[in-house]
Amino acid sequence: MSSLRAAKPAQPADQDSTKSATAPAETSVVMLGPRDRLIGELYIEGNLRVSGTLEGQIEATGDVDVTEAATVKASVAGREVNVSGQVNGAVVASKKLVIGRSGSVVGDVRVPRLVMQDGATLSGKVSMGPQVAAPQPAISESPIDTALAAPVPDGEGQPKAKRR
Helix, strand or coil, X not given: CCCCCCCCCCCCCCCCCHHHHHCCCCCEEEEECXXXXXXXXXXXXXXXXXXXXXXXXXEECCCEEECCCCEEEEEEEEEEEEECCEEECCEEEEEEEEECCXXXXXXXXXXXXXXXXXXXXXXXXXXXXXXXXCCCCCCCCXXXXXXXXXXXXXXXXXXXXXXX
16 A cells, blocks of 8 residues: 655654744745746735746745846745846745846835846836835735626526616
């Protein structure tokens, strides 16, 4: 019988078992490979490394790393955001934004610190300083009124057009 879970390494006999109960939780790392494509909203408890194509909204509690091979058409929020690829969308970082020499950001940026290497490009409004350190959620929580878009049935259960 095989197990799909990875085995934990054996603990040394002299290690105190109470240390593991008080140790901080491990930070997860989610990776989107160079041939991967994701469309939609992504919330990560931990770090995110993007090497593929991502469209929509990204929010991570940890760091977001956009590699040279990546194309991101999304709003991005994270602790530290590192861009070596292309980002087309708003970027919010609670610690700092680093745009590498091959990196490109097209969109508004809200960060306490900004680092741009020689060759990096940025097109958009930049808001900097300690007052922008706490990022707002990238995912909108406002309700959408769909009453105007809903078809109105005629007397026979068939939708009919509204007249204005």
